[in-house]
Amino acid sequence: MRDALKLVLLAAGGSSRMRGGDKLVEIVDGLPLIRRQALALIDADIGPVAVTLPPDRPARVEALSGLTLSMLMIPDATEGMSASLRAAALWAEGSALLIVPADMPELTVEDFRKAAEAFDGTAPLRATAADGTPGHPVIFPSDLLPGFSGLKGDEGARAILMLHRPRLFALPDRHATTDLDTPEAWAAWRLSRATNC
Secondary structure, three states: OOOOEEEEEEOOOOOHHHOOOOHHHOEEOOEEHHHHHHHHHHHHOOOOEEEEEOOOOHHHHHHOOOOOOEEEEOOOHHHOHHHHHHHHHHHOOOOEEEEEEOOOOOOOHHHHHHHHHHOOOOOOEEEEOOOOOEEEEEEEOHHHHHHHHHOOOOOOOHHHHHHOOOEEEEOOOOOOOOOOOOHHHHHHHHHHHHHHO
16 A cells, blocks of 8 residues: 655745745736635645745735745755755655645646546656656655655755655646756746737
8 A cells, every 4th residue: 555645745845946036926827826826725625735945035925915835944055955855854754745846837736636547656756858858847756755854955856766765757738847047947937928828
């Protein structure tokens, strides 16, 4: 029997490349991105949802108002992604853990459901773009979560994935790899979206 699944949206980053803006409150489909992606995880209905948050971004907290999820405040968020991953693993203890950065606006409810269906509980599962480029979400079996306590800096869970090679599964187009870190990336993505409508 597979472990239960818990889902964490990683939203404690500093948006340092946005030159004063906050990518996670950029409006996508009428909603702040962080709320839109949290709703996608909730609507997937595959497990409880938590969001990691830094202490200095009240607009992100406000954007999540009224949603059924846990907010994991990360006081040491400036250390990098590892601080969020350590907190996520503690929150998900005893369950498998799906992690996904909040700045990936092409991921959908259906993508998250496909990930849950593809996960067999025996090895990490990592989504790829249609061309095979590795991306997110990633699901970790529960027995790997204790190893998150040793993660440091901004390398994410790379060290764990080097030791425990993930199974790969493809999502459509660039759903698994499109992340938007700069004003230019946002402008190009919005233009592409408008062109393809």
